[in-house]
Amino acid sequence: MTKPIDVVIVGGGTAGWMSAAALVGVLKPNICRVRLIESEEIGIVGVGEATLPQIRDFNEAIGVSEPEMMAASNATFKLGIEFRDWGFKGSSYVHPFGKHGEPWGGVAFHQHWARALQAGRPYEIQDFSYPxxxxxxxxxxxxxxxxxxxxxxxxxxxxxxxxxxxxxxxGFAEARGAQRIEGKVVDVALHPERGEVLSVTMQSGEVIAGDLFLDCSGFRALVIGQALGGGFEEWTKWLPCDRAMAVPCARSDDFSPYTRSTAREAGWQWRIPLQHRTGNGYVYSSAFISDEAAAATLMSNLDGAALADPRPLRFTAGRRTASWLKNCVAIGLASGFLEPLESTSIYLIQVAVMNLLRLFPRARVDPVLADEFNRLMDVEYERVRDFLILHYHANTRDDAELWRHCRETEPPDSLQEKIALFTHRGQIEAYKDGLFAPPSWLAVYVGQGLAPRGYERLADSLPFDQVIRSMDALRSRIADRVAAMPDHARFVQGYCPAADAVQPAPALSGA
Ligand SMILES: Cc1cc2nc3c(=O)[nH]c(=O)nc-3n(C[C@H](O)[C@H](O)[C@H](O)COP(=O)(O)OP(=O)(O)OC[C@H]3O[C@@H](n4cnc5c(N)ncnc54)[C@H](O)[C@@H]3O)c2cc1C
Structure with missing residues (x-):
């Protein structure tokens, strides 16, 4: 019988603990043993507050109870992201976690919408999205x-x-056998010929050996970057934001079931409502604004009293050329970061962990499994990259240098092809692997101001007046059903109240 693989996780942020929880939640002790090293003194990034629906599959797969987890983390629900001032100043659209309309005659709803648009009946496509x-x-x-x-x-x-x-x-992982080691890693020992990781050395002098090392050390990338010298591919040419200021503020009356992203002069500001406070941050490009000006912009655009000073963060958009190198798998920020615009980082952690579970090795080094893991992660990163670039590139703002720069920078070929297909006749590529599905692309294309010039010929097989009647009826049906839905704040209070949830503070005047 093969002996269990000894897994050493370096880092205990979201990436480290998601990895540990999944490994001990899914793999039996005869397959692996898990130890996780983290340093309270170093701490975690701690700003990953918005997620994607796929996280529910992750929680379910490892056996996390939803109301318990939500109450424990002051969580709220998220139906999508509102983008304000992105395509042009004054614009607003939501990228929802759901479809627009329903197919008729075997033809996607937005093709009927495009047909109506070209016939001089411009419907607001967002009215056809329930979320x-x-x-x-x-x-x-x-x-x-x-x-x-x-x-x-x-x-x-x-x-x-x-x-x-x-x-x-x-708590979940420790209860199922993961062992936590407190302290700082100060050295990584490699095999002198083969170059694989043998052990890490703690500040206390303790040496921790293992078979498989998960680098979850965040931007430091202690093992994959510093020790193994793994390459990093930068994408700052297309995604120029490289800094953020983050600050929590008091919870306001506006308890929205969505993240808000407001475009600003040199980037964008997030707003994330939690049960005990609201999370805020300004993600910006240091080439277009100073840190002081970014902090001032953030602090003057909060809808409740600030609860701390703004915290600066720095990053580079891009990813590791190989996330699995020798016997080290980088997960989380150590493997790459594409800025938080579409809340994709925790999703990328989840995909990496799930892929690792499927490809879990029997031996310390397995290049075939590593290649497959890297191929899968490349697809994921590149899909996300193109989707993010679309938000920056497809804008008509003329009020600030960053927006002109992004509009004028040629997008990758893979994105140009997608845009051409959509603007030509509303078609959206549906790929098997990776984010995002066609409804997401549709929301952002239309929201950023791209309109299809044509539509699928098949749509003409339905009589036009029948399509118009169906659209009017669907719009009314959605409006009626939504009017009967519970209020988000009340729903959260009934389902998953947090012990330290606070009642809303009155909104600041002028905010
Ligand atoms: C501005 C910003 C906003 C973001 N918003 C979102 C969002 O809304 N949604 C989303 O999905 N993602 C978001 N992210 C990304 C998200 O924060 C990360 O993906 C997530 O927190 C995972 O981080 P991590 O665990 O990889 O790294 P970290 O949180 O940095 O954890 C690193 C761990 O390694 C440990 N460590 C480091 N060095 C050592 C050492 N020498 N010895 C021992 N331990 C060590 C640290 O103590 C820590 O435990 C955001 C990121 C940024 C920068």
Whole structure:
């Protein structure tokens, strides 16, 4: 019988504890033993507060209880992201976790919408998205299980306090056998000929040996970068934001079931409502604004009293050329970061962990499995990259240098092809692997101001007046159903109240 693989996880942020929880939650002790090293003194990034619906699959796969996790991490529900001032100043659209409309005559809804548009009937496409209409009214309920019901056409994710989510997963993982080691790693020992990782040395002098090392040390990339010298591919040419200021503020009355992203002069500002506070941050490009000006912009755009000083963060958009190198697998920020615009980092952690579970090795080094892991992660990163670039590139703002720069920078070929297909006749590539599905692309194309010049010929097979009647009826049906949905704040209070949830503070005047 093969002996269990000794896994050493370096780092205990979201990446470290998600990895530990999944390994001990899914793999039996005869397959692996898990030890995790983290340093309280170094701490974690702790700003990953918005997630994607896929996190529910992760939690379910490892056996996390939703209301328990939500209460423990002061979580709220998330139906999508609102983008304000992105395509042009004054614009607003939501990228929802759900579909727009329903197919008729075997043709996607947006093709009928495009046909109506070209016939001089410009419908607001967002009125046909159940989750967007719910977002506008701060309402939430679980999607219906009947696939025929309009109430089943969406999904949801969470906003949570990243420190508390990591703490919750720590409790979960430790209860199932993961062993935590407190302290700082000061050295990594490599095999003199083969170059694989043999052990890490703690500040205390303790040496921790293992078979497989997960580098979850964040931007430091202690093992994959510093010790193994793994390459990093930068994507700053297309994604120029490289800094952020983050600050929490008091919870306000606006308890939205969505993240808000407001475009600003040199980047964008996030707003994430939690049960005990609201998370805020300004993600910006240091080439276009100073840190002081960015902090001032952030602090003057909060909708509650600031609860701390703004915290600066620095990053470079890009990813490791190989996340699995020798016997080290980088997960989380150590493997790359594409800025938080579409809340994709925790998703990328989840995908890496799930891929690792499927490809879990029997031996210390297995290049075939490593190659497959890297191939899968390349696809994921590149899909996310193109989707993010679309937000920056497709803008008509003329009020600030960053936006002109992004519009004028030629996007990667893979994105140019997608844009051409959509603007030509509304077609959206549906790929098997990776984020994002066609409804997401549709929301951002239209939201950023790209309109299809044509539509699928098949759409002409339905009589036009029938299509118009169906559109009017669907719009009314969605509006009526959403009006009966519970209020988001009340839903959270009933389902997963946190012990330290606070009642909303009055909004600041002028905010
Ligand atoms: C501005 C910003 C906003 C973000 N917003 C979102 C979001 O909304 N949604 C989302 O999905 N993601 C978001 N992210 C990304 C998200 O924060 C990270 O993906 C997530 O927190 C995982 O981080 P990590 O665990 O890889 O690293 P970290 O949180 O940095 O954890 C690193 C761990 O390694 C340990 N460590 C480091 N060095 C040593 C050492 N020498 N010895 C021992 N231990 C060590 C640290 O103590 C820590 O435990 C955001 C990131 C940034 C920068």
């Amino acid at each position: 967007i209409v719910a977002c506008r009214q701060n309402r939430f309920e679980f999607p219906a299980s009947d696939p025929e019901a309009i109430e089943s056409t969406y999904s949801y994710a969470y906003h949570f306090d990243a420190h508390l989510y990591a703490k919750y997963l720590r």
